[in-house]
Amino acid sequence: MTQKDSAAGICKDYDLPLTPDQYIKEITPMYREKWLQxxxxxxxxxxxxxxxxxxxxxxxxxxxxxxxxxxxxxxxxxxxxxxxxxxxxxxxxxxxxxxxxxxxxxxxxxxxxxxxxxxxxxxxxxxxxxxxxxxxxxxxxxxxxxxxxxxxxxxxxxxxxxxxxxGLPPFEDWVDNALPIEPIHVRGVSVTGSVCEVSENGTPALRDQVFGFYFGWAKVDVQKSFKVMVSIGWDHCSCISKRKFHICIIDGNNEHLSHHQIQLLLVGYLRGLNSKDITSMNVEVLEDYKSIASASLDLPMFLHHACEPLFPEASPEDSFCSDEKE
CATH class of the missing domain: 3.40.50.1000 (HAD superfamily/HAD-like)
Structure with missing residues (x-):
């Protein structure tokens, strides 16, 4: 809607003691604060x-x-x-x-x-x-x-x-079947086996358009981080659609993540998901993508993210440079 139509609808639906113009005047400073983020x-x-x-x-x-x-x-x-x-x-x-x-x-x-x-x-x-x-x-x-x-x-x-x-020029930024992306930070991920859910107490929910196969690092605590491949999709099996995460440690097994709250730093993209990917994953396909992700994370264009703070507000020492190889 346009701003005026939206304001008029909100004032009516919530029976606010304001005219649409008064509502706009009150709410706009709050919006401006959010635009910064x-x-x-x-x-x-x-x-x-x-x-x-x-x-x-x-x-x-x-x-x-x-x-x-x-x-x-x-x-x-x-x-x-x-x-x-x-x-x-x-x-x-x-x-x-x-x-x-x-x-x-x-x-x-x-x-x-x-x-x-x-x-x-x-x-x-x-x-x-x-x-x-x-x-x-x-x-x-x-x-x-x-x-x-x-x-x-x-x-x-x-x-x-x-x-x-x-009819537009194709992208030319893929590197050996992997795409460098602007880092995506996710915190408050609860892990049980390989199926993960973002906790309500974590960062604001990921945008719906964060969807597909990604790779990067999972951090368990200050001392431990692991190379991971992550698929992020939607689970439509229940009455309410939910985000569905599958996290695979690339060099090891998922026992290192189970029953932990982890943080993710995703720095590369492999491809989108289809409905079969969300419900099940062919082991050979999974291993192929893990291999691509593992090799990519050793390249400078991906690896340099490992020394960045996990979140913009994190302290310098709270970074992935303390990576413990396992």
Missing amino acids: AKPLPGANRLIKHLHKHGVPFALASNSLQEYIDAKISHQRGWKEYFSVILGSDQVKSGKPSPYLFEEAAKRMGVDAAQCLVIEDSLVGVRAANAAKMKVVAVPPHSEADCSSLADSVLHSLLEFQPELW
Whole structure:
């Protein structure tokens, strides 16, 4: 929704003693504090830099107000300079799901709307792309699964995106079947055997778009860390869908992690998951991926992360450089 529509709906649903404008005035400072902590989705910076490097014009068209977009992206390095056009809903007649945002973005880039590809994470955005007669790839959170029926393609993660399928230059950053990624930190993981769940007391929940096969390090305590391969998916077997983690120690067995609270530092990506991967894993396939992950973690482009603090707020000594080989 646009901000005004959202504010009006919240005031009505919660019977707040405020007008929508009063609510916006009260809530906006809280939002601004949260924007400082916002992180790009996995693969977002990679795609932005790739398109910019190859001279492909691309726009940011959001239902947010232009003022808020500028504030949000000011915390993301290079974004303001990389986007050819940055457009808010207050600069067109109406926002998504109307087509005007996307049509105006195409016009300002000097391209035909029919030749544009939209990447969206919401149903309302997919509908806007459809209305503008643009192709659309959806990378939705779990709650926006309705995108599937309307998008030309649906991905679980931007790391799955293949530009060449859409007439764009292919990525060239894979290293021997492994993709270096911006580190993903996960804490508060409770381990029982190889099936793990993120505890409620850990860091805020991982974004839904953290999905697929990853590798990195698992830390049990200050003295012990292990090379691991991790699959992260969704378990739909119960009435309520839950995150499902499978963690495999690469050089050893999972007994070292069982019944511990562990922290993960994921630095590489192997591929996405399919439904069979989530329910079971062929042993040969698993060993192949463990072999790729093990070799990759010895390469400088992955290994240098081992000496970084596990979390930005961690002390310098709380790093993986104290790795104990087992």
